[in-house]
Amino acid sequence: MSLINYSSREINCKVVYYGPGLCGKTTNLQHIYSRVPQETRGKMISLATEMDRTLFFDFLPLELGQIRGFRTRFHLYTVPGQVYYNASRKLILKGVDGIVFVADSQIDRFDANVESLMNMHDNLAEHGLSLDKVPIVIQYNKRDLPRVVSVPDLEKELNPQGAPFYEAVALRGTGVFDTLKLACKLVLKTLG
Amino acid sequence: MVKGNWALFEEDFWSINAILQTLMRSASARSVMLIDKTGQLINSIGEPPGFDVTSFSSLAAADFAANAQLALMVGETDFATLVHQGQNESLYLSMIANRVILVVLFDRKTSLGLVRLKSRRAGEELLDVLNRLFDKLQYRNEEIGTPALGADFAAEAESEIDSLFKD
DSSP states (O other): OOEEETTTTEEEEEEEEEOSTTSSHHHHHHHHHHHSOTTTBOOOEEEEOTTSOEEEEEEEEEEEEEETTEEEEEEEEEOOOSGGGHHHHHHHHTTOSEEEEEEEOBGGGHHHHHHHHHHHHHHHHHTTOOTTTSOEEEEEEOTTSSSBOOHHHHHHHHOTTOOOEEEOBTTTTBTHHHHHHHHHHHHHHHHO | OOOSOEEEOHHHHHHHHHHHHHHHHHHTOSEEEEEETTSOEEEEEESOOSSOHHHHHHHHHHHHHHHHHHHHHTTOSOOOEEEEEOSSOEEEEEEETTTEEEEEEEOTTSOHHHHHHHHHHHHHHHHHHHHHHHHHHHHIIIIIOOOSSOHHHHHHHHHHHHHHSOO
8 A cells, every 4th residue: 555654745655566477577677677767766676586586576666756745656566476475475465556467478378377367366355455446557478479379368368357458578678668657657546 | 444545644753753763762772663564664763774774664574474474374363573683783673553563773782672672662652643543544535535645746747657767
C-alpha cells in the first residue's frame, strides 16, 4: 500500500514484477537500473543464489522527484519465480500497489505462465487483494525467440480480464520502459 | 485496522518524532528508524547512517516477514522482536501494531538490555499514536473518501514519468 507522509511530504509506492522462473523479471530491473539517470535511482539489491537465480527478491528504488511538493518514489520488487519459493513470493506481495506480470512467450513455458498467474491470484487473495483493486500490466517477453506463442493465444489464456499489455525483449530493453511507465501511471491513478 | 493506502499527518509525525528522539537519547542509541512493514521508511532520526536507508528499510521489512514465517513454522504466532548483534554495531527490531517496525541501531556504548527496555516503552507510546492515526484514516477512507492528492497531481506525475523513464 502506498504511504503518503504529509509531514515530510513523501509518497512511496510498491510495484512488484511477478512471473515464472527465468521469464526476465530481474532483467527488466537491470535494464531500468542501467538506463535511468543516477539521481533517479537508488541502490539495486539482489538477494540471489550463486547461480544468479533470485532467492528472495530484487529491489530497486526510483525517485520521480518533487510532484506538487511531494517527493514521489516507486519501489520496484521482483519475486523469485521458481515454484518452491512461494513463501517468499507471498511476502513480497504484501502492500503491493501495482503488478507487472512478465510472461515468457516461449511455447514450452506456456504452462509455467499459467501456473504462475494462478499462484499470483492465490497469493493476492491471501492478502485480501485482487486485480479489481490492484492495477496490473502484462508483459509478453522474449518475443525475439523462435517458437513463441502468438500474442492472441497468450492473451486468451493469460489476460481474460483485458489488462493492458506490451510485447517485450527485456534483454535488449524493448518494451521495458513502456511497461514500467504504464504500471506507475496506473498506480498513481489509484492514489488520486 | 486500516486497509489500503495510509497517510501520515503533520501532528502524528511530530508525536512519533518526539517518541523516537526520547528513545534514542534514553537508550544511548546511534539512530532510530520507523519503517512500514511493507518496507517503506517512515522516519529516521539520529546520526545520519552511512548506508542507504531506503534499501535498509526494504531489507529490514523482508527480514521481519521471513522471521514471522519461521515463527509460524515452529508454532509461534510471531517473533515480535529481532536482535542482530555484530562486533561493533547491533540492531534491535520490534513490530508495533502489526504495522510498523521500530529499528534501533546501537553500538558498544550501550547495552542490549537498556535498548530492549527503552524500546518496549517507546513501543507502547507509539502504539497509542498509531491507533489514533488508524482510527482517523479509517474514518477518512470510509466516511469521507476524499481524494488524497487531486487530479493535478496525477497529471503532473504522468509527465514526470514520461520524461524520466525512457530509453
